[in-house]
Amino acid sequence: MNKAPILVIGATGYVGGRLVPRLVEAGYRVRAMARCMAKIRSRPWGEDPGVEPVQADVMDPDALRQTVSGCRAIYYLVHFSTGSESERAEKAARNLIEAASFHGVDRVICLEWLGVEPPDLKILRSGPVPATVLRAPMILGSGCASFEILRYLVDRLPVMIAPGWLNTACQPIAIRNVLHYLTACLEIKQTAGQTFDIGGPEVLSYLDLMKLYAEEAGLVRRLTISVPIQSAPLNAWWISLITPVPAAAAWDLTEAWRRPMVAEDDRIRTLIPQKLLGCRETIHLALERVQEELVETRWSDAGAVALPEWSLSGDVHYAGGAVVQCCYKVRMRATREEIWEPIARIGGIKGWYFGNFLWKLRGFLDRLVGGVGLDRGRRHPSELFVGDALDFWRVVEVDPPGRLVLVAEMKLPGEALMEFRILDLGDGTCELQQRSRFLPRGLAGLLYWYSMYPFHQLIFGNMLKNIAGAMNHPITWGPEPFTPDPQESELMPPNAMDEKVSEMDNPKERTQTP
DSSP: OOOSOEEEETTTSTTHHHHHHHHHHTTOOEEEEESOHHHHHTSTTTTOTTEEEEEOOTTOHHHHHHHHTTOSEEEEOOOOOTTTTHHHHHHHHHHHHHHHHHTTOSEEEEEEETTOOOHHHHHHHHSSSOEEEEEESSEESTTOHHHHHHHHHHHHOSEEEEEGGGGSEEOOEEHHHHHHHHHHTTSOGGGTTOEEEOOOSOOEEHHHHHHHHHHHTTOOOOEEEEEOOOOHHHHHHHHHHHSSSOHHHHHHHHHHHTSOBOOOOOHHHHHSOOOOOOHHHHHHHHHHHHHTTOOSOOGGGOSOOOOOGGGGOSOOGGGTSOOEEEEEEEEESSOHHHHHHHHHTOBTTTBOSSOHHHHHHHHHHHHHTTOOOSTTOOSSSSOOOTTOEETTEEEEEEETTTEEEEEEOSOOSEEEEEEEEEEEOSSSOEEEEEEEEEEEOHHHHHHHHHHHHHHHHHHHHHHHHHHHHHHTOOEEEEEEEOOOOTTSOOOOOTTHHHHHHHHHHOGGGTTSOO
16 A cells, blocks of 8 residues: 555544544544644544644645645545635635645545536546546435534424525435545556445435434424525524524525435445445434434534734724633632643533523624524533533633633624633642633624623623532632733633744744645
8 A cells, every 4th residue: 555645634523533434543643724724633543653634724825735745545525614704715715726736636525526527626626636536415424514403403393494505306315435435446447537426325305314213213203394585694694593504504505405405426336335324224323323422523623723912912092992702710729630621611502600691692692693503512521622512602722621612602792712721729728710801892892791791790700610520529608790900811822832843843833834
């Protein structure tokens, strides 16, 4: 086997995060590329000796060319929203083809939706590097956006107003079958430069799929009322209101599902034979994973991890205003590790230790205005990675047993961070600090903050009190509000430590992408 590395672009996304460990298990060296080094290294496979983590962006041609150097094949698993991001998609595809041809890469392998022709696909196909394109219909698997839409619609709606596209024919495929096709086509020369339709063993409608889900989930038969609703914005808003999938992603999915998604070219079944899982078996396996909270990757994993610039410096006036904050702390007789355990379990099914109704109400209001809401939950009950979605927050820093930093992704007239710090006081006690910081945008931001401030005071102090109670450790002081020392070190960006180490090792290469 050729030992040149295989580059996976989009290594921390839903498909990429599952493909990397399977390639390593198959004996390949993998160069895992994402926009955030901390996000890669926080994955279970991030420190595997067979994985070379690389920080780069497909929109940066110089960094991409450096990343592609030495690779024999590239998995391109980057998805751009249709319409508004078509120009970015085309530019990214050109950057990839230019870098791949410059370094003599054998081939590019990409995964696209069946029945949809994104603007970058033509560029990839017409380039000098052979492109293997796998076109998939609806993908079923725990944590997949399409499965989450199916799950939440059926779970929450015993009576459903069904738009016309739910009667469209589809041929769903299990994520494990998709991963097998992606992995196996590396060594099948006949797949180079070819486009294949990949689908499961059954063709059925989305309504049929919902009936299967209800049976596997042990739900009573759902009543559907068909109406000729074809409005993409209305469909997207409806889905975003009922499910955790935001309107932008729902728009892309429903636009694809309005067309029949049936594999017409099944040549790949002969080239890469495997057992194709039926829809019932796939749904059963996915539900088991969800119920056991053992979801490997989720649709919400994708995307950059970004800290607001104002959080990295004590001088925030350039950002448009002063940061307001609400901070509480409590001291208790416990170790940092003991306190970290309930912090690591916060959110999701566990909730927020106080005022869960208020948290749910805030999430519902966020959904009404097109936000992500509270339904995303969390990937794992006690495990947190950089980049994980956590209800309507995202993890931007996790350093057990001392620090957890979350950035808000709900609709806000400003930018918000919430941080937990655990300090060892050296006398058998530790201090748990909760810090909420907000940079308001104009008058609306200020009105929002001060209208919510009484609720923050109610929630955060009691939250710390209940966290201590969950551990059955005595509180020695607090909870009390406090004002952080302005001289304290501010947050570091997710890649700052990586860059600092790189500069120490290579002082002459400080401007290069690691």
